[in-house]
Amino acid sequence: MTIHGKIVAVTGASSGIGEATARHLAAHGATVVLGARRTDRLERVVDGITAAGGTATAVRVDVTDPADLTALVDTAVERYGRLDVLVGNAGIARLGPVGDLDVAGWSEMIEVNLRGVLHGIAAALPAFRRQGSGHLVTVVSTSGLKITPSQAVYAGTKNAVRTLLEALRQENTDGVLRTTSISPGYVRTELIDSAVDDPAARDQARQHMADLGIDPAAVARAIAFAIDQPDDVEIGDLTIRPTRQG
Secondary structure (H helix, E strand, C coil): CCCCCCEEEEECCCCHHHHHHHHHHHHCCCEEEEEECCHHHHHHHHHHHHHCCCEEEEEECCCCCHHHHHHHHHHHHHHHCCCCEEEECCCCCCCCCHHHCCHHHHHHHHHHHHHHHHHHHHHHHHHHHHHCCEEEEEECCHHHCCCCCCCHHHHHHHHHHHHHHHHHHHHCCCCCEEEEEEEECCECCCHHHHCCCCHHHHHHHHHHHHHHCECHHHHHHHHHHHHCCCCCCCCCEEEECCCCCC
8 A cells, every 4th residue: 555654644633533544544554643732632542553553643733823733744754754645634613503693613613624724735835845745635524515504604614625625736736736625424523512502402413423423434544545546646525424324
């Protein structure tokens, strides 16, 4: 597999899709540099990877801070000589009708889901250009493919990222940069825990997620598939969801 030997940075790596991706890539020979805000959980992920014979490093990263993304990229380059892939996975959801006027929630999603991706691009692209290659793999969402009530702003941030990556792809046709959007459907993660304020609605959403959602490892395998392609092949957009999802 071409994953073996790659240096991969992953944001939002302390749980869910990010953690599953880190473990899966490390198990297939990648060196992973992991970023998240919850450093205690991040260190446990690193300890688990190293105990299994892999190579991993933890960096505290809040994607709303450009300096943190720069530190993540610099750690990879300084410690391992380069950065081959940046997996932009960090994201949050605040669900509810637009009429609820959750302005603070809207701003938070824009900061993390959109600006956070831009900060990662700004940090990684110079390194990719210096070394002549690089791959941006960004976790988006099926919420941007099928618009539903209560997810308008969340879906908007995800569609903004999808547009951003496609434009970036067209701007960089010299073979240096590959871009991939990964759009998961229902996945059993902690995303829903802070997405809904009403306790009853939150419990209902959690039960729905438990009944329908797929394991984060399924998304990790999809990310690995995109990374595993030869240098002249780009998986531009990949959707992965439960078979039973409508």
